[in-house]
Amino acid sequence: MAGKSHVKKKAGRKATKKKAKDVKKKVLGSGSSIGGGEAAAVSGLKGMSGGGGSDKKAPKQAKKAGDPGANPRAFAFQSAVKAKAYQARSAEKEQRRLHAPMSERAGGEPPPLLVLVHGPPQVGKTSLIKGLVKHYTKQNLNDPRGPITLVTGKKRRITLLECPPDLPGMMDAAKVADLVLLMIDGSFGLEMETFEFLNLLQVHGFPKVMGVLTHLDGFKEPSRLKKAKKALKARFWTEVYDGAKLFYLSGMQHGKYLKREVLNLARFISVTKTRPLTWRLDHPYLIADRFEDVTPAEPLRLNPKADRELLLYGYLRGAPLRQGVRLHLAGVGDFDLQEVDALPDPCPLPGQDPGVPGGAAAAAGGSGSGTAAAAATPRRRTLSDKERLIHAPMSDLGGMLFDRDAVYIDLPDWKVQYTSAAGAAAAAADPAAAAAAAAAAAAAGGILQEGEAMVRQLQGTKLAVDEKLSRSKIRLFSAGSSLQGSHELHSEDDEEEEDDEELYSEDEEEDEDEEESDSEDEQQQQQRGGRAVNGGRGAGEFPDYEAVQQDGRLRRRAMFGSSNNAAAAAAAADFEGSSDEEDAQQQWGDGQLQVHSGGDSEDGYEDDREDAEEALGSAAAWKAGIQERVASLFATRGADLAGFIYNTRATSDPQGLGFDAVQQQQQQDGDEEDEEEDDEDFFTLKVPGGKSAAAAAAISSGGRQQQQQQQEGPAAVLLQSADTFDSSRPFAAAAAASVFGSSSNSSAVPQGPGFSLLDLDARWSGPDAVQGLRNRFVTGDWDAAAARAKALPGEGSEEDEEVEEGDVFGDFEDVEAGLTFAGGDAITAAAQKAIQDATAEELRAKKLAKRAAWDAGFAQGGGAAAAAAAAAVDRGVDPAAAAGGSDDEDDGAEDGEEGAAGRPKNPNRRAEAEGESFYDAQKREMAARAAATAAALSQLDPKTRLALAGHAAGSYVRIRLTGVPCELVAHWEPHRPLLVGGLGQGEQRMGVTRLRFKRHRWYPKTLKTRDPLVLSVGWRRFQSIPVYALEDHNRRLRALKYTPQHCHCLAAVYGPLAPPNTGVVAIQASAAGPCPPASWRIAATAVVLEQEAELRIVKKLKLVGTPLKVHKHSAFVGGMFNSQLEASRFEGASVQTVSGIRGTVKKALRAGVQGVPDGGVRVTFEDKPLLSDIVFLRAWVAVDIPQLHNTMTNLLAPAVAPANTAGVSRKGHIKQQQDGEEAAAVESSSKAAAAAAAAVAAAAAAAGGADFVPAAAFAGGRPGFVFKKGGQGLGYYKDLNPKGLNPHAAAAAAAAAAAGLDHSLNLAADSDAAAAAAAAAAGKPAGWVGMRTVAELRREAGIGAPRNNDSLYKPIERAPRVFNPLKVPAKLQAALPFKTKPKVEAPRKRKTLEQKRAVVLDKDEKKAATLLQQLNAIRNAKAEKRHQQSARRREAHAKKVAKETEWRDKHNKEERKQRHVAAGKAAKRAAMASEGGGGKFAAMAAKKQRRQERQ
C-alpha cells in the first residue's frame, strides 16, 4: 500500500470495502494459532475469495462470518505453514507494488485526461466519441474532428482524441495518450492495428489501456457470443495484463451505442488513474486543438509558398514550458518557441475561474466576487447543464464548423423548408425575370401574396447589394455614356466595413466576458465552445455566405475576409487596429527591431504579457496603457535588482525578441560615436569604458559596502563592455577593468593585485572597522548573528519599503504584474478597490480555512496535528489535503495525489509508529521538497513565478511559431493530431545513437544493414540508415550484415540524439506509407544505450600476398597493396603465412626496389618462409555510419485516406467545391496513368509467356523482370512481387515527369494535384515518401542483386597431379648401399633367357599335368552346376516373397482405412444425391449397408 503516490486515494463504496478488507488483513496477519472455529474460518475465507462460488451457501456464511466485529479470533490461522505462505504472498504483493518514486510537480489544475480512442477502421471509434460527447454534454457532434475537451465531473476533464489510422499518427498518439480505449471488432476479432498499437505503447511508455468490444450484435447465438468474448478476453489479457478491463458494447440502436453502456464506460473512464511516465514528466507537450495561420498577407501575396507563422492552442501537459525552449512538431520539424501565452481556460472546471493560471485572473472586479459567491452556494453532487462544457474548435459543434478559411453552418434537412418548385424555378431564373416568373407561378399554381413574392425575389438574388451597386450603371445624360458604380464609393464602403468589423470584434469580446459571468440558456452554452474558437470574430458579425450543395444537403459557407488574399492584403496595408497583427508584421520585417521608448524597467516579457492581457478581453482594458504610465512615474526610481540583471540580454536574437532598449540605445550611441570618429581619425584606437557607472550602483544594492563603491567604476566597465577580463576573482577583474578603462590593451592580464593597500588599510586599520564585524565571528553576539541568519527578505523589509512608497506614490499594488502603481484616474481607482476587496476576501477565506483545519486536526490528532494542518494552510496549500493526510493514517499509504502538504507530516508519524522504510523515507523527502518548491513559488508574484518556473501543465496556452513550411497549412487535416513537444537537454544535437536493437519477432523479413528505417524516438520520427553490430568480448563492435534471428544486436544510427533509456520503434518507410503491407508493420524495437559523436564499428579485412623474394627471415611480399602509400599505412602490422609463420610488416618499398612492383613491403618472419607460401594480413577496418537523416514530415504531405475507408462518406470531410478542380485534375491524370499502366501490363503479358529469359550477364534492366540466378540458371526471371507494384513502375516514372512539369506552376494546389496524380499513377495514394530500401530500388529498376562472378559456385576441376620421376644421380647410386639403391630397372630390348628358352616335359611330368588339368575341369563343372542351382532357388524364393508382399500390401490397415473412408464418402454423396439431401438417416442406412457388405 505504500506505493503509487500518483494514485488518488479511493473514496466511496469500493474504498470502504477495501478498508474493511485491510483491517481484516491486519487481524489475519497478526494471527497466531488460537483454537476454535477453524472450519468456520476456512469456509469464511473461501466465501470471501471465491465470490459467487459453486457452493450456494458459502456467500451467506461469508457474510455472517465476514463481519470482523463478530469474532476476530475466528479468522486466525491455525497452521503455521499457511500463515507463512500468506505472509510471503502479502509481502510479495507489497514488493510488487513498489515503484521508483517519482517527484510530482505540485501544480494547479491538472490538464484534461487525454483519452485516445484507437481501433482499426470501421470499428466504431467515431460513434463512440459521439456517444461519449452526447453522454457528457448532451450535445450532438456530427463529425468529431480533432481533440475534444469535455468537463466530465467536478474535478475531471477529459480530452477525447481519435487515433488516426496511419502508423505515424499512431506513433504520435501513443506518445501522448493517458488512457487508451482499444476498440476491437468483436465479430471479426483482433486486428493487426491493435497489436501494433500495443507495441507502440509498450515502447513509448505504457499508459492505461481499456478494451472495448463492439459489433457484438452480429452474433446470433448467445453461446457463440460468450465463447468469442472469452477468447478475446483471454488474448487481450495476455497482451495487456491479467485482469485488464475489457468492455462490451453489445450493439447499436439508431446508429448509436446504447445509452446505458456508454454511461458505464464513462464511469470507468472517470475513475481511471494515470501513470506517471518519465518521458512525459520531463518534457512539456501539447496536442494542438486549434490551429491558426497568422502569416501577414503581404509576403504571402508576393510568394504564396512563403514560410508561415502559426498560432497553436492547447492544454499544456508534462513539464512546465519555459520561454526560449525549442519545440518539435511531430511530422513537421523543430521550431523555436517564439512566444507562449497562457489564455483563459476555455473549458474550466466548475467553480474554477477561467482565468489565466498563474497569471492575471482576479483582476476584473466582478469575477473575484463571483467566485466567492459560487463558493458560498451549497455544492451539488452532479454537474449542472451549465457546467457541462465542451471545447472542440475543430468539430462542428452546434452545427458550426470552423475551417481554415471559412465557417460552415450545418443545416439539417428537416430544419430547412424548401420552397416549392415554382418558387425554386423563380429563384433560379434571372432576377430580372424573377418577377415575371413569380407572376407566372402565381398564374399557374396559386396566388402569391405580394410579400411572399418579394421574398421569393430576394431569394433569387445572386449578387450582394454592394456588388450590384458596383455593377449598376447610371446614365446621367441621355446622350452621355453610362457610368459604372464609382471606385471611390466602393472603397469608402470598404473602409466603413472595416470599421464595423473592429467595432464588432470589440463588442464581441465584451459579450464573451458577460457570457462567462452571467447565466445563459443552454442554446448559448452550446455555442460557447465554438465561439471560443472563433477568437476575434463571432456572432456579432454577419458574414457573407455561399450556398453549397453537398452530400444532398445545403451548406452555407460563411466567407470572411481572410479567405480572400487580396482583401486581406488591402486590410493589412492600412491596418491600424489590432496590435496583434501589427506585432506580427514587425516580427516579419526582419531587420526592424522594436525600440521601446518607455524606461528602464521593460524587458522581453512585456510583449507576452500584453498579449495575454489582450486575450483577457475588456477586463484588462484598463491596464492597456499602464506600462507607459508606470514607466513615466518610475523613471526616477532605482531599478530593481532582477530588472537590472536581466535587463540587458546578452544575446540579440534575429527576431529582435527581447532585444533590449538600453543595450540598443548604447549601441546606437556607440555607432554615432563611431561615425564621428570614423570621419576624423580612422587609425586611432578606440578606448571603451567611461560609460555611465550609474547602473553598477545597483549591484551593491545591499548597500553598505565601501569597497563596492570604490569598485563602481570598474564594475560598470565590467558589466557593460563586451571585452572585459575574464576572472572570477573580483579584485583581479577590477584591476583588469581599470587597466582596460585607461589603456587600449583590453583584457590584458593585470599587473597589480587589483586593490590598493592604502585603501585596504584605510578601511580596516581603525579599531571600529574591525570590531564592527565582531558579530560575524563566534566571539561576538550570538543572538545578533541568529537574528541575521533568520532574517528573510520580504516580510519586514518590504513592508517598510511599501510604507515608504505609500508616502510617495500612493499605495496599491497590481497583484498580477507585481508592480505598484500610483492611483490616478477613475478606472484605476475602481480596479484598485476591486483588488483590495479580492485580497481581503482571500485573506478571510484563508483565515477560515486555517481555523477549520485547526479544528479538524485537533479533533483527530490533538494539538500537534492541528498546528501542522494550520501551518499547511499558512504555506498556501490546500488545508483539506493536510487534514486528509492526517486521517488516512490507518488505511495505508494509498494517498497519492492527496496534496503534498499532507505527506511530510504523515509518514513522519508513521515512522515513529512502526519504523520507516527506506522507500517511505525517500517518498517523504521527495514530497517534502515538492511541497517546499510549491510553497516558495506561491509566495512569488505571478510574473516572477512565470519567469522562474514557466507555464505549468494544465494551463491553456497559445504558442506562436514562425518559419513553418507552407505545406503544413496547405495539407492541414484536423483528423491528424498535431503534437507539439518540447525538446529537452541535448535533444537538438545530432550524433550517433547506440541502440540495443531487436527485430520484432512477427516481422516477416530480416533487416539489412544500411537499409533505411523510420525511427520513432522521443517526440521525433525520422528516417535514418542504421548499421548493425555485435559487441565482441573485448568490446569491439563487429559489423553485421543482417539483424540476428532471435537476439538483440546493436544498431548505430545517425540522427538527433535522445537521452539514454529512451524507447525506439523502427518501421520501414513503406509501412508508414499509403499502401502498407498486409503483414506486421513494426520492424523492430530498441532502446537508446548511449549517445556518441561517432562510433567505431569494424569489420574483418584479410589481405593476401605472396613472397616475391625470400632472404633468411625476411621476405619481400607483393600483391597485398596497390601502392606504396597504401602499404605505408600498414607498417607494423602483423602477418602470418598459411604454414603458421608469424611476421611483421617492416617497410613499404619503393616501386622497382629489388624488382618489387608498387605496393610491395618488406616483412620479417620468425622463421624462413617458403617462396610458395601465402602471406595473410588480418585487420579490422572501420565501417562508416552514413551521416544521413530525414525527418518524417508526413504532415507536410497531403493526407492519405486509408485504402479501406476511402469510400466511406463519414470519414472524409471533403471540401468538394473547393477542391473540385484538383479532384478533376487528379482524376484525369490518374485516368491517363491508368491507361499507361494498362499498356505496360499488356506489354508485359505479351512478353511474358516466358517467365525466364536466360542470359549470361546482366544486360540492362527489363521491366517486370529481375536478373538473378535461380532454379533455371542465370538470367532474367519474372518479378513475382507480392505487392504487385512493379507493373506500375513505368507509369509512376511517367507521372513523376508530369509532376515535374507541374512543379513549374507556382500554386500549391497545382503541385499537390500533380503529386497526387503521380501517386495515383504509381498505384498508391499521395503521402509522405521516404528513402527506399535497396531492394525496393532494385525492384523498381528491374535489377537483381549485384553478383560477383568470382563468388559463384562452380564445379571444382582438379587437374591430376603429376610428379616428376625421382632421379638419383649415378654417382650417388653407386655410393649407396644396395638396400637404398633404386630398384627400378631400365626396360630391356631383348628378352631374358627365361623368356627365350623352351620347356620340354618328360612323360611323368606330362601325366601329372594332365591329371591336374582334369581335376580342375571336374571341379569347375561342379561349381558351375551348384551356382545355377542356387540361382534357380533364389528366383523361386523371390517369386514367393513378392507374392506374399502383394498380399500383405493389400491387407494393410492404413490403406484399408483410407479405402473405407473414401468408400463411405462416396456412399454418402450417392445417398445425398439420390435422396436430395436425405439427411442423417440416409447416411446411417448407407453405413449399415456397407457394414453388411463387409461381413
Place this chain on the structure above:
Amino acid sequence: MLRFTGCCHFRQRLLLSTLSGKAIRIDDIRAQDQSPGLRDYEASLLRLMEKLTNGCLVEINETGTSLRYRPGIIICGSGLVHDCGSSRSIGYFLEVLVLLALFAKRPLSITLRGITNDHVDPSIDTWRTVSLPLLRRAAGLDEAAAGSLELKVVRRGARPGGGGEVQLRVPLVRALPLVSMSDEGMVKRVRGIAYSMRVPPQNANRMVDAARGVLNQLLADVYIFTDAAAGPAAGNSPGYGITLVAETTSGCLISAEAAATTGSKDAAGSAAGDEPLVVAEDIGRAAAQLLLDEVARGGVTDGTHQGLLLLLAALGPEEMNQVRLGPLTPYAVHTLRHIRDFLNVQFSMRTEQQSGTIFLSCIGAGLKNINRKVT
C-alpha cells in the same frame, strides 16, 4: 545558435554551451584591440575542450575575432595531460573543467601543467580548500565519493615561469542535488596556507604573522600552515602568497588570498591605485583584510565563488534552489545572464535589507548526465 559579442566570460560561454548542447557564435573578440583576436590561453582552453569532448566543432576566422563553437559530447577519461601555458594559471581552466567533468561519459583524471598560484585567478590552494569542498557539498558527493573529487599538487609554479603541476580527479554524477544554502553562520575558525617558492622560507612566516596580526583581533582560532617549496617542487619562478579560509558554524567557507605580484610598475597599475605587492607583511595583511572584506560582504560564499555556486544552483533539480549571497560581483551578474540565455533559468532575487544580502532562488534546469552509458 546563440550569438555573443566580445571576449568576456569566454569560459562560461564555452562551458554552458557544452553543458546545454547549444551552439554559440562569438563575434568581435577584441576587435578594437591592439592585438585583436583570441589570446593564447583562450586557444588553449579550446584545445582542452577538444580534448575532453568528442565531435565538437571549433571555427575561428582569420583574425581570431570571431568563433563558432558547436559542442560535442563530453567524454573526459583518464590519463589526460594538458599544458595550460604561462599566461593564465591552472585555476582559470579548472573552473570549466570541474563542472564539465561531472557530466562526462567517463570519470576525469587529468594532469595540468602551468602556473598554480598567481594574483589573477583562484589559486590551487583556494581550489583545494574551498572550491572543491563547495562542489562536494553541492554535487552531493557523500563520504565515499568525496575522495574521487580531488586535486593533488605535485609541484607549485609561480608567474611568469610556471612549471607547476597538479593532478585532478573528478567523478561522474547523475544529476545535481538540490542546492539550498541560506545559513551563513558565524566564523568559527580561520585556516590558511602561506606558500613560498624559490624564496627564503621566512617569507611564509612573515606573511603568517602579518595575517594573524589582523585576524587575532577577532578570533583566536587562526592557524596558517606554511609551505615552503624547494627544489623541483618549486617550479620555475620565485613567488609567494597566502590563502585564508574562514569556516563558519554552518559549514560555509569564505576565502581570500593575496600573492606577490611582479615588481614591474607600469603606468596603468599606478593609475588604478594599486602598486605591486612584494613585501611579505603587506601580502599577509592584505589577505587578512580581504578576508574581512569577504566576511563583511556576507552570504554563504565569497565573491570568487558566487558564480560557481549560482551555476550549481541553476544546473540543479527542477525544484526551488536557494542561495544567499552578498552583493553580487560583476562576474556573478554575467553568470546570471548566461544562465538565463543558455539554460532558460531565471533567478528571483530578494534583498534582505538589514544584512545587505541577497536571496537568490531558482527552479533549476534539472541537468542530467545524458552522456553516460547505460547497459
